[in-house]
Amino acid sequence: MRRLLRRVACGLALVLGTAVHAQEPVLFDWFEYRGHDAAFEQPLPPGHYYNPVLTGFSPDPSVVRVGDRYYLVNSSFVYFPGLPVYESRDLVHWALIGHVIDRPSQVKLDGQGMSRGLYAPAISHHDGTFYVINTSVDSGGNFIATATNPAGPWSDPVWLPGLAGGIDPSLFFDDDGKAYVVNNGVPEGGSRYDGHRAIWMQEFDLRQHALVGPRRVLLDGGVDPATKPIWIEGPHVYKRDGWYYLMCAEGGTGQQHSEVVLRSRAVWGPYTPYSGNPILTQRDLPSDRNQPIVNAGHADLVEAQDGSWWAVFLASRAYDRVHYNTGRETFLLPVTWKDGWPSILPKGKAVPQVVKGPALLARETQAPHSGNFTWRDDFDKPALDASWMFVRIPAQPWADLRAHPGQLAIHPQADDLDTLHNPSFLARPQQHLAFDASTQLVAPVQANVEAGLAAFQNEHYWYAFGIHREGQQWLLTVRRHRGADSDVLATATLAKAPQHLQLKISGDGGRYGFAYDDGTGWQWLLRDADGTVLSTDVAGGFVGTTLGPYARLLHQP
Structure with a gap:
């Protein structure tokens, strides 16, 4: 496994490195995924x-x-x-x-x-x-x-x-x-x-x-x-x-x-x-x-x-x-x-x-790929876990685990999730019909930066749950992209930036919810949003929904 991590780190030198950026990175403390499908609860x-x-x-x-x-x-x-x-x-x-x-x-x-x-x-x-x-x-x-x-x-x-x-x-x-x-x-x-x-x-x-x-x-x-x-x-x-x-x-x-x-x-x-x-x-x-x-x-x-x-x-x-x-x-x-x-x-x-199963069926599991499980990344390794994916190949390094040990630093890019290039978004598959995906981040202080958690099917169909600064306040938004339409479905205003903001996207079939914890406990910003926009029969294509942290520039400084 160490050899694999070294090789992946070397192969992805273009996307994991110490490059000079005009923007301060957004820092994520961890990411966690939990699956809880009823079908996997049967003995x-x-x-x-x-x-x-x-x-x-x-x-x-x-x-x-x-x-x-x-x-x-x-x-x-x-x-x-x-x-x-x-x-x-x-x-x-x-x-x-x-x-x-x-x-x-x-x-x-x-x-x-x-x-x-x-x-x-x-x-x-x-x-x-x-x-x-x-x-x-x-x-x-x-x-x-x-x-x-x-x-x-x-x-x-x-x-x-x-x-x-x-x-x-x-x-x-x-x-x-x-x-x-x-x-x-x-x-x-x-x-x-x-x-x-x-x-x-x-x-x-x-x-x-x-x-x-x-x-x-x-x-x-x-x-x-x-x-x-x-x-x-x-x-x-x-x-x-x-x-x-x-x-x-x-x-x-x-x-x-x-x-x-x-x-x-x-x-x-x-x-x-x-x-x-x-x-x-x-x-x-x-x-x-x-x-x-x-x-x-x-x-x-x-x-x-x-x-x-x-x-x-x-x-x-x-x-x-x-x-x-x-x-x-x-x-x-x-x-x-x-x-x-x-x-x-x-x-x-x-x-x-x-x-x-086969006669050779092992008793122990090797990795969380089936059944109900919890997967967590505390970003405490020298290289990204091999299961993280990029949308296309980054043209410059924007993900960094070295400059801030124990945190993932994402340098926001100008491209949003609707690009045909590489947005600054790390992806893992949605592996259950019923799930919770959550992360903790430091709210960006620069007014032109949004960061948060995304549920992404393709460049035309996705949800982005993010926070950005407006004046002396911080605005939480749930944005939905459906085909050619882009909408802000819900907003909340925070009087001050939480030191460690937690965001969560929960799904259950065709219903998705978006919750946040700014230090005062979990609150739902939006519940029962239409999750079918992330289904293949609506969005088309051959891929599945992915989830993960993202950051983007709202405009060039």
Whole structure:
């Protein structure tokens, strides 16, 4: 862990440093997050685990086993550091060990919307080397990065121009030493309808890190072309008992999401669809079911060391049928094999939130990623905790843990949360439907500085709960940005600046509240604010809500 912190501190030298600023920084004493979902209050029998195993904004999971360890990566879009890497001994308890993209020089994210950037990665391992293949959709296209240690350092991206226009690449290593890249792309002759895509494959030269030979279509449209299936993507190839299996997501990442599988005796096909497709979906279940889990799909399979098979996949926990603020999360289910075909979940069955775990299930947890938990950062380390994220890559250092030991110093930037650049906002995922996020800060004395706590979905949909000085008074405000509209929903005036002001954002499904303690006890500034503005069905995109401290300049001095 010390090695990881040193490497992260070095890699983020641009954003954590001792730069000269005209503005005095805003000092934060701590940040705390508490989750208290009702679904996680149900008793957990011995040998069982809660789904999801990675809560809150952990989409598009890909997994690989190396010996007795498992490694998993997720999409990160324009958050930085990018492409988080997790390690586990039992597929249930995961620890964040690093990021594939942790140096500003590796990719460009500036100017891109929150749901652009780094799409679905795939992780694999071959002959002592880890591979992550990924798509930077608006800057560079597809690339591959390698490492001998999954905690890093990872190589700079090696770009793969032969996959131009495609997304969701993954690597397959065959028994004969050959390697292949499969990915989503435009079909031969172009798309015949909206959402029409194809799965392509091409051989990959491991020595040159280059695509070689012909590029061919393995699957055009989906498993049943007559129905005009949409968004075939997220492909993986596996080999078992002499069969090659092609598994893909189909139907888009919303309510129609699903997972399908085909097989062939030859790596190039032809691939025959399974008559029992889809092998995972929630689209046929009643919309009014209790505690619905929706959008299930985009899976990856892994064989455990005891011979059992498991699937990681994305899904979302919804409230009021269609809303979900926590984004797409990582779930885990056992895989059953029958007549040579895999199945993740029988048709018509809901994704369970309490599941009998693998035989190797550990008793202890490694990190707070599932169930109800409290996470706190007292900002008493020399470098930021690796789980903090920046919105895009900072162009200059504005976060500092060194100048004021035991406090986070944020140097306010001119950009507000609606920017397509990098606001001075530190983010952590909202991981529960019901939560409390709080912080303590020293109220800024400069009249042109606002600081506080934000709940952020994307540049168009967010809440900012902050304090700033007006004359000889201090004004607390709750600002909401919804699409093109920006409103101040609540204000309170303090006659003097509290030495240590506490702010809290509480959420419960679609209701959010904003409270403060200026030394006289907690007071609600606003209750029952509309939290659906932070849900994916309203805000759009592929990310989830994040929370954390921020500071900004109200105007240039």
